[in-house]
Amino acid sequence: GAVVSQHPSWVICKSGTSVKIECRSLDFQATTMFWYRQFPKQSLMLMATSNEGSKATYEQGVEKDKFLINHASLTLSTLTVTSAHPEDSSFYICSATVPGQLGAFFGQGTRLTVV
Amino acid sequence: QQQVKQSPQSLIVQKGGISIINCAYENTAFDYFPWYQQFPGKGPALLIAIRPDVSEKKEGRFTISFNKSAKQFSLHIMDSQPGDSATYFCAACGNAGNMLTFGGGTRLMVKP
Numbered sequence: 001g002a003v004v005s006q007h008p009s010w011v012i013c014k015s016g017t018s019v020k021i022e023c024r025s026l027d028f029q030a031t032t033m034f035w036y037r038q039f040p041k042q043s044l045m046l047m048a049t050s051n052e053g054s055k056a057t058y059e060q061g062v063e064k065d066k067f068l069i070n071h072a073s074l075t076l077s078t079l080t081v082t083s084a085h086p087e088d089s090s091f092y093i094c095s096a097t098v099p100g101q102l103g104a105f106f107g108q109g110t111r112l113t114v115v
Numbered sequence: 116q117q118q119v120k121q122s123p124q125s126l127i128v129q130k131g132g133i134s135i136i137n138c139a140y141e142n143t144a145f146d147y148f149p150w151y152q153q154f155p156g157k158g159p160a161l162l163i164a165i166r167p168d169v170s171e172k173k174e175g176r177f178t179i180s181f182n183k184s185a186k187q188f189s190l191h192i193m194d195s196q197p198g199d200s201a202t203y204f205c206a207a208c209g210n211a212g213n214m215l216t217f218g219g220g221t222r223l224m225v226k227p
Contacts, residue, residue: 004158006158032213034214034215041220041222042219042220043204043218043219043220044159044204044217046215091156093158093159102146102147102164102208102213103149103161103164103206103208103215104215105161106159106160106161108157108158109156109157109158
């Protein structure tokens with residue numbers, strides 16, 4: 001089956017620093033990846049759609065300068081939370097679509113805590 | 116904004132019982148309806164999915180029932196087990212880029 005690997009699983013960083021989260025498709029090439037944010041006991045909130053070789057499409061209300069997304073290859077997308085603040089603490093999840101299949105497969109998520 | 120409405124928000128079922136989670140959608144362009152299972156601290160995992168051309172799909176203890184005219188679909192978990200305790204999300208997807216629209220989630224607890 002399609003495997004999406006996300007790294008790191010959890011990270012603690014100081015306020016004002018930047019954090020990079022990687023999302024890799026291990027056994028397929030993903031032309032499209034999605035980044036979500038999930039607050040405790042809530043559903044997934046789509047942040048942006050990442051297409052290989054082009055700029056990401058951000059959902060309304062998501063700051064593109066705050067959440068930098070790079071999709072430089074067909075197997076890797078990165079989300080960088082810049083100048084992180086405690087309110088950015090959350091669970092971030094990526095997903096990727098498999099060519100020819102509907103739906104998406106998810107990474108294991110990254111728990112970000114900003115102190 | 117496109118929405119998928121999911122109910123109940125939480126559900127407690129005795130071991131061996133049937134867990135039923137319901138979802139409703141508005142957008143008739145949706146043509147793929149997956150269910151995801153999420154354990155605490157983990158990403159969602161695809162459980163089972165259905166297309167609108169069938170009314171029911173069964174995989175093991177998990178069954179999706181789909182009512183196209185009512186724009187509703189549901190997940191049935193037969194012989195529920197404590198290991199099924201998790202949060203379940205329904206979702207819907209159309210042809211536009213495979214972007215999923217999620218329901219609000221249902222926290223299922225199966226009591227031993």
